[in-house]
Amino acid sequence: MHQAVHLCYQYFGKACKGLWCELQQGHFFNEYNMEGVSAEFNEIYLELKPDNLAKTLSILKSSTAVRSLKIKLTRKHSACLTFEIESPSQTSLSRLCTHDIPVAVLPRRLWASYAEPRMPQFQVSCDLPPLRLLRPVVERMRALGPRLTVSASHAGRLLLRVESDQASVATHFCGLRTHPAGHGQDQEADQQQMFEVHVDIKPFAMFLAGDQFHPAKAVCNLIEDRMLHLFLIHEDITLQYFIPACSS
Amino acid sequence: MLDTQEAEEDKQNVLVAKIDNVKNVSQLLKAVHFRESAMVVVTSDGLKVTVEDSKCVQANAFIQADMFQQFVLSEETLSFKINLSVLLDCLNIFGSGSTAGATTALKMCYAGEGHPLVIVLEESGVLTDCSIKTQLPEDIMEFSFNSSDVVNKAIVKSDCLREALAEMDVDCDVMELVFCPSPPRLQLSAVGAGMETKVEIGGDSELVELFQCPRTSSSRYRLAMMKLSGKPLAQSQKVSLRTDARGFLCLQYMIKTDDGHICFVEFFCSPEEE
Numbered sequence: 001m002h003q004a005v006h007l008c009y010q011y012f013g014k015a016c017k018g019l020w021c022e023l024q025q026g027h028f029f030n031e032y033n034m035e036g037v038s039a040e041f042n043e044i045y046l047e048l049k050p051d052n053l054a055k056t057l058s059i060l061k062s063s064t065a066v067r068s069l070k071i072k073l074t075r076k077h078s079a080c081l082t083f084e085i086e087s088p089s090q091t092s093l094s095r096l097c098t099h100d101i102p103v104a105v106l107p108r109r110l111w112a113s114y115a116e117p118r119m120p121q122f123q124v125s126c127d128l129p130p131l132r133l134l135r136p137v138v139e140r141m142r143a144l145g146p147r148l149t150v151s152a153s154h155a156g157r158l159l160l161r162v163e164s165d166q167a168s169v170a171t172h173f174c175g176l177r178t179h180p181a182g183h184g185q186d187q188e189a190d191q192q193q194m195f196e197v198h199v200d201i202k203p204f205a206m207f208l209a210g211d212q213f214h215p216a217k218a219v220c221n222l223i224e225d226r227m228l229h230l231f232l233i234h235e236d237i238t239l240q241y242f243i244p245a246c247s248s
Numbered sequence: 249m250l251d252t253q254e255a256e257e258d259k260q261n262v263l264v265a266k267i268d269n270v271k272n273v274s275q276l277l278k279a280v281h282f283r284e285s286a287m288v289v290v291t292s293d294g295l296k297v298t299v300e301d302s303k304c305v306q307a308n309a310f311i312q313a314d315m316f317q318q319f320v321l322s323e324e325t326l327s328f329k330i331n332l333s334v335l336l337d338c339l340n341i342f343g344s345g346s347t348a349g350a351t352t353a354l355k356m357c358y359a360g361e362g363h364p365l366v367i368v369l370e371e372s373g374v375l376t377d378c379s380i381k382t383q384l385p386e387d388i389m390e391f392s393f394n395s396s397d398v399v400n401k402a403i404v405k406s407d408c409l410r411e412a413l414a415e416m417d418v419d420c421d422v423m424e425l426v427f428c429p430s431p432p433r434l435q436l437s438a439v440g441a442g443m444e445t446k447v448e449i450g451g452d453s454e455l456v457e458l459f460q461c462p463r464t465s466s467s468r469y470r471l472a473m474m475k476l477s478g479k480p481l482a483q484s485q486k487v488s489l490r491t492d493a494r495g496f497l498c499l500q501y502m503i504k505t506d507d508g509h510i511c512f513v514e515f516f517c518s519p520e521e522e
Contacts, residue, residue, distance in 0.1 A: 133374065136343035143337050166334045167364075169341065171376040 008114050018203070020117055020240040027236035037108055044073065045106035045114060048081065052101040056083050059099075067094060079105050117242065120229055122221035123195040124152045125179040128230075131211035131218055137171050138205050144169055147246060148201040151194040152222050154178055159194065162201065179219070195224040199243045204228070207241045215239075263290055263326060263358040266318040270354040270369060271506035273311055274339040277332065279480035279503060279513045280307040286332040287388050290358075291325050298388050299332065304518045305473045306389050307480065315509050326358065328382040330365060338378040342371045358382075391516040397492040400427035400465050402434055403458040404449060404489070406501065410481045412436050412447040416471055420445070422520055423471040425489075425497065429461045434489070438471055457486060467495035468520045480513045495519035 005028075007021040025032045036042035060066055070084040080100040089095040106114070128134065137160065141148060145164040152158045156176040162169050210218075210232045221229040225245055232239040258264045267273060280286070280299045287298040294313040300306045313319040342352050352371040359366075364379040413436070416423055420440030427434060432451025437444055451459035477499055481487065484501035491497050499515040 129374070133342075133372075137341055137376070140337045140341045144334065164334075165381070166331050167338065167378055167380040169338055169376060169378040171341065171374065173374055175373075 006116065018242060020242070022116075022238045024236035041108060041111075043111070045111055046073070046079075046081065046103040047106055048101055048103045053081075056099045056101060059085065059097075073103075073105075074100070076100060079103050117240070120221070120223050120227060122181060122229065123224045124154055125181065125219060125221045126152050126156060126158060127177040127179075128218040128220050129158070129173045129176065131208050131215070135205075135208045135211060138201065138208055141169060141171075142201050142205055146201055147198055148204055149196060149198050150204075150220070150222065150228055151196040152176075152220065153192055153194045155191040157194070158220070195222050197222055197225055197228055197245050199228055200246045203241070203243045207232075207243070210239060213237075258320070258357070260359055261357040262322050262360045263356065264318065264320045265313075265316045265354075265356045267316045267354050269351040269507055270339050271351070272315055272509060273354060274336060274344070275483055275505050276309040276311050276503065276511055276513065277336055277339070279483045279501070280309045281332055281336060282307070282476045282479050284331055284333045285329060286335075287327065287329050287385055289325065289327045289385075290321060292321055294319070297332070300389060301473065301476060302470075303389065304470065305476055306391065306516045307476075307513060308515075309480075309513045310511060312509070312511065315505070315507075315511070323360075326360070327385040328358075328361070328365070329385050330380060330382050334380055335365070335367075338367055338376075338380060339369070341369055341376045341378070342374070389516075391496060391498075391518070393490075393492060393496055393498045393516060398490045399463070399493055401458065401460040401488065401490045402427070402449075402451070402456060403486055404434070405455045405457070406481045406484045406487050408449060408453075408455040409487055409489075410478060412449065413474065413478050413481070415445050415447050416474070417441075417443065417445050418471070418475070419443075420471050422468050423474045424466060424468045425491070426464070426466045427461045427491065428464050432459050432461060434459075440471075458488075465491055465495075467491055467497065469497060469517050470520055473517055477515045477517065480515060484513070 005023045005025055007023070008019070034044060036044055060069065065088055067086040067088060072082045072084070074080050074082045079102070081103050083099040083101070085097045085099070086094050087097065141160065141162040144167060145162040147162065149161040151161070156174060156178050158173040158176055160171045207230050213234060215232040215234040217233040219231040219233070223229060227245060228243040230241040230243065277297060280297060283299050283301055285299070289296045292313060294315070295311040297309045297311065298306060339354070350371055352369050355368040357366040364381050367378040367380065369376045416436065416438035420438035420443070422439055424437045424439065425435070434449040434451065435446060437446040449456060451461070480501045480503070484503045486502050488500045489497065496519060497517045501513045501515070503511050503513060505511055
């Protein structure tokens, strides 16, 4: 059984998960001890506010030197994720800083709604062009309108389009690597046919910000008229974004 | 795109212009982008893009035809009104920063009144096509500023004027511009709300390339309008200031584009009545 930490962020509170991220624990931690609910259900589900986590972790970014970080699940007045940050100090002793983030431990009966989302069946899957090229384009498109139309074909063509009462703008990318849909339709599939979905441009722009950790791979699965399923893959981290189609 | 297909489409257009580096165009448009709307007039000389405010200032960017690799105009003159913010967003679609090596090519097409301005941009094999609505042109102000009526003139380094303008306190309503012949100097002062900021630029200073001042002149302008003249300053190397007997001010900015073309933007401001 692989040992991983999963982050699941619900977007718009919809049943369709906004973000699903898997972090292989061996990549991050020297020591990893956990004991789940039982031997059979060896997992712990915690609910927390991402802002709290972000604030605590930002300290690690700004500090000049942090010796170690220990994360524990503790019970103070209520359940907490306790971060113990050890930094060197002027004296020979280390300085220990503790941050407590309140969490809610989710009972097993709720676990099913947080399961890893099944890969939705897509019409077309392709590698995205380099995010550093996509980012400025989508940022400018965002200034032009709130809705982005994404279309792709088996021939490796990707089209991003935005429309407003002032202008319509479309950017074409070609020669992208595509991945088989795997349900046996590819042989007959028209290579030129473009499959389309309309999404809110804001979450798409946010996804592109993932460029900052230089992912090895970025993939787009297009589920026509339903959803964009985007992946960022980097070493031992995978990030999955689910952007539902917006109501016209 | 097949050559024949492109040629067919080009025949339907009254304007087809191509340039290898879009920055040469976007730079000049950015210099006059202090309002959303612009009037565009196209002649065989090129494009003149006009932005106005409050019936007292007007900025014109001149995008010369000889900057383009191809400039085909099948009518004597064209004019339309367009949303300049949207146009700039499209021209800068691949990013407005300078990327090492990569340049973005631009093709502009216009089929005449009622048709949108069609823009195609290409960078590293990626194509973006934009269709921007145009409106009927509106009359632009005529400042009747003639070289023969110029009273005083100075050419200064843009940085120098930019710093001077920045000193003018925004709480003041009015800016006064004074040309003095002896000792030769240019004075900018902002008065209002019980305070005064004054900046003096010596006519003999190394920042002043030319100073022609036969007699003292003093004119006042709305400070908020003068602050708008700071937009083209940021893009230019030097600027000429000229006033006429009516007190109208004409600023002419010399801008060197990305590819080294020397281009001009002018800015007119009408004086405040005493």
